[in-house]
Amino acid sequence: MEIHFNKFLLALGCSAVLICGCQRDEPAVTEEPQAAVQETRTAWVDAARLANADAEPENWMAHGRTTSEQRFSPLDQVNDSNVTKLGLAWYTDLDTTRGQEATPIVIGGVMYSTSAWSKVQAVDAKTGQMLWQYDPEVPKSWSVRVCCGVQNRGAAVWKGKVYAGTLDGRLIALNAQTGELLWEVSTTDKAQSYSITGAPRMAGDRIIIGNGGAEYGVRGYVSAYDPDSGEQLWRFYTVPGNPADGHEDATQRRAASTWTGEWWTQGGGGTAWDSFAYDPELNLVYIGTGNGSPWSRAIRSPGGGDNLFLASIVAVHADTGIYAWHYQTTPGDTWDYTAVQHMILAELEIDGVERKVIMQAPKNGFFYVLDRKTGKLLSAENIMPVNWATHIDLETGRPVETDDARYDETLAAKKISPGPGGAHNWQPMAYNRDTGLVYIPAKQEPSVYKLDDSYEIKPLGMNLGVNFWDPPGEIIELAPEFGAEFQGSLLAWDPVAQKEVWRVPHTAFENGGVLTTAGNLVFQGNADEEIVAYNAETGARLWSAPTQTGVLAPPITYSIDGEQYIAVVAGWGAVSANFLGLVLNPDGDKRNVSRILAYKIGSDIELPPLPDLPARAPLTADFGTEAQVNAGAGLYTRYCAICHGAEVISGGAMPDLRHSAMTASAEAFQSVVLDGALEDRGMVSFAEVFDQQDAEAVRAFVVRRANQ
Numbered sequence: 052m053e054i055h056f057n058k059f060l061l062a063l064g065c066s067a068v069l070i071c072g073c074q075r076d077e078p079a080v081t082e083e084p085q086a087a088v089q090e091t092r093t094a095w096v097d098a099a100r101l102a103n104a105d106a107e108p109e110n111w112m113a114h115g116r117t118t119s120e121q122r123f124s125p126l127d128q129v130n131d132s133n134v135t136k137l138g139l140a141w142y143t144d145l146d147t148t149r150g151q152e153a154t155p156i157v158i159g160g161v162m163y164s165t166s167a168w169s170k171v172q173a174v175d176a177k178t179g180q181m182l183w184q185y186d187p188e189v190p191k192s193w194s195v196r197v198c199c200g201v202q203n204r205g206a207a208v209w210k211g212k213v214y215a216g217t218l219d220g221r222l223i224a225l226n227a228q229t230g231e232l233l234w235e236v237s238t239t240d241k242a243q244s245y246s247i248t249g250a251p252r253m254a255g256d257r258i259i260i261g262n263g264g265a266e267y268g269v270r271g272y273v274s275a276y277d278p279d280s281g282e283q284l285w286r287f288y289t290v291p292g293n294p295a296d297g298h299e300d301a302t303q304r305r306a307a308s309t310w311t312g313e314w315w316t317q318g319g320g321g322t323a324w325d326s327f328a329y330d331p332e333l334n335l336v337y338i339g340t341g342n343g344s345p346w347s348r349a350i351r352s353p354g355g356g357d358n359l360f361l362a363s364i365v366a367v368h369a370d371t372g373i374y375a376w377h378y379q380t381t382p383g384d385t386w387d388y389t390a391v392q393h394m395i396l397a398e399l400e401i402d403g404v405e406r407k408v409i410m411q412a413p414k415n416g417f418f419y420v421l422d423r424k425t426g427k428l429l430s431a432e433n434i435m436p437v438n439w440a441t442h443i444d445l446e447t448g449r450p451v452e453t454d455d456a457r458y459d460e461t462l463a464a465k466k467i468s469p470g471p472g473g474a475h476n477w478q479p480m481a482y483n484r485d486t487g488l489v490y491i492p493a494k495q496e497p498s499v500y501k502l503d504d505s506y507e508i509k510p511l512g513m514n515l516g517v518n519f520w521d522p523p524g525e526i527i528e529l530a531p532e533f534g535a536e537f538q539g540s541l542l543a544w545d546p547v548a549q550k551e552v553w554r555v556p557h558t559a560f561e562n563g564g565v566l567t568t569a570g571n572l573v574f575q576g577n578a579d580e581e582i583v584a585y586n587a588e589t590g591a592r593l594w595s596a597p598t599q600t601g602v603l604a605p606p607i608t609y610s611i612d613g614e615q616y617i618a619v620v621a622g623w624g625a626v627s628a629n630f631l632g633l634v635l636n637p638d639g640d641k642r643n644v645s646r647i648l649a650y651k652i653g654s655d656i657e658l659p660p661l662p663d664l665p666a667r668a669p670l671t672a673d674f675g676t677e678a679q680v681n682a683g684a685g686l687y688t689r690y691c692a693i694c695h696g697a698e699v700i701s702g703g704a705m706p707d708l709r710h711s712a713m714t715a716s717a718e719a720f721q722s723v724v725l726d727g728a729l730e731d732r733g734m735v736s737f738a739e740v741f742d743q744q745d746a747e748a749v750r751a752f753v754v755r756r757a758n759q
């Protein structure tokens with residue numbers, strides 16, 4: 052208010068002088084807007100400072116910069132007129148070679164980031180010098196208990212401490228100055244295949260952490276901890292447990308009434324593995340929840356039902372974890388349509404009314420705008436081709452499903468869009484307060500779904516209830532005109548009008564998260580091994596720099612000594628790049644080069660040239676009977692494809708089995724696959740599910756495919 056009043060006086064000019072009682076020729080008395088108190092303690096983020104983040108745009112203090120997770124920076128030194136002068140200021144190599152997905156936090160000139168295998172780094176954000184790295188020493192064998200790779204999406208910083216989740220379910224607190232471990236708690240039961248890849252978030256004086264594991268039979272939940280002691284404050288279960296054990300509260304009882312059969316024997320899923328947002332005024336924590344465990348509802352909840360709170364946005368009270376409201380994006384999910392995707396809080400004028408909204412583009416292909424006080428659906432439109440539903444009914448808030456969408460009601464194979472990779476996945480979008488647009492790393496990734504009619508829970512591999520391993524036979528295409536083929540794009544979406552404003556097509560469907568700035572810019576890294584700046588209003592491509600590796604993580608921006616930097620954690624890999632190597636790495640020349648890269652105006656450091664790709668072992672000669680190869684194909688697809696590629700072509704971050712010397716003999720192959728010779732590098736033994744005959748069948752199939 053005061054600031055506005057002073058502006059008003061200035062605008063009045065002379066008469067303002069009179070009102071102020073000031074002398075002529077003297078500037079009108081104006082009260083300076085209160086400067087942010089200079090906080091000198093290391094990494095001292097607190098609620099007041101975070102609430103006032105726009106007063107210190109030089110810092111990026113939380114995962115989405117602020118608790119509203121907009122990923123919009125008010126910095127505008129780098130802008131649409133000078134971005135062509137942006138060049139590499141520094142780079143720092145990381146010591147892991149798997150997909151990198153972290154959003155770094157920058158405060159007081161220090162960057163706090165994470166890398167694959169849950170390692171945490173502090174880096175001088177002006178020079179790139181690594182100040183410390185903490186390795187929580189996650190057992191490498193944990194990698195078979197996660198669907199989608201060993202990546203980590205970032206840390207939280209609060210009052211001098213750095214927090215991160217670890218792949219094996221721990222929440223760790225480090226001294227921000229030294230990287231020394233202050234405390235750690237196990238947030239999950241280690242006997243079950245829970246994992247953490249998401250970043251913890253602060254909600255006032257509580258640290259919030261979720262988990263993953265819905266492909267491995269777990270029951271999802273979100274926990275809040277005391278950031279000083281690590282004491283657990285509350286826990287909210289995203290799906291109900293076994294009624295015989297007694298439901299935790301009325302919310303769980305209500306949720307249980309939307310399930311059928313013995314869902315608890317399969318865990319139920321609903322894991323919150325990525326996105327949260329926090330509204331300090333409403334004191335609500337927003338949780339994005341995941342798919343069912345197993346995926347197929349016909350198996351999980353055979354009598355049907357909405358299966359709350361799968362694929363939902365759930366608001367809970369930050370102090371207690373008690374349920375406030377929910378909105379389910381995909382009732383009775385059966386396609387892996389998680390709603391864990393990035394959620395953005397904003398104030399939008401809709402039909403003349405200023406609304407506090409929450410926005411999300413979950414995997415299912417629609418973009419939702421909800422009232423975040425009540426959870427009421429305001430609007431929803433599809434951002435990409437969708438053929439499992441025709442539209443969202445605004446009266447009921449429910450999708451209107453197409454006839455054949457529930458593939459698991461028959462045994463037919465059906466090609467459905469989106470597939471389990473989603474029309475939008477974890478890669479964060481960004482909301483620009485100046486243009487009013489949301490920038491979405493969108494994609495088309497259809498999939499053939501077929502019920503697994505011999506489903507049983509297996510100790511290794513994913514438990515989906517969907518048969519991806521047997522040849523599907525005849526495939527029914529749902530509304531093929533809306534089931535477009537693999538394609539990625541950066542999409543500028545008007546959330547009020549619910550329509551596309553511009554779209555930049557990419558060559559690959561899997562690309563990086565997004566940053567937008569007051570410089571009228573959008574930054575995104577991509578599969579083509581570059582980081583690109585676009586004009587936020589028009590989508591015009593303004594600048595790019597080579598990254599030498601595919602980029603998945605979202606860029607951030609900060610400033611030090613009056614210079615603005617754009618930074619990104621580069622490193623190709625993660626599930627799509629591994630599984631769909633045929634699509635994403637057809638020439639076999641992609642690789643992982645894990646690094647933090649930072650750019651500023653007028654700098655021109657060059658990345659060192661990459662060494663040649665390692666020489667490839669010659670192909671092994673074909674062997675084995677047709678029956679053996681076919682049996683091997685089924686086992687391979689079920690247990691190996693998720694890491695080594697559906698067509699035995701790696702996406703670039705995993706060994707390419709086509710050219711593995713280990714396929715040359717049964718002994719070499721079995722030393723890895725049965726005896727676990729490479730276990731300390733993340734390739735576990737499959738002896739629990741394979742015997743020698745199985746291993747030999749898989750080898751025969753891998754070799755056959757390689758020679759094709």
Ligand code: HEC
Binds near residue numbers: 195692706732735749
């Ligand atoms: C969770 C991911 C994952 C799964 C699932 C997986 N692997 Fe691996 N595999 C790896 C990793 C990581 C390595 C590389 C280890 C290293 O750095 O040497 C590897 C290495 C190998 C190698 C050695 C390659 C070489 O030339 O060095 C073979 C052979 C292999 N895997 C076969 C298989 C087979 C067969 C299956 C299925 C039964 C399988 N893997 C399932 C992650 C996986």
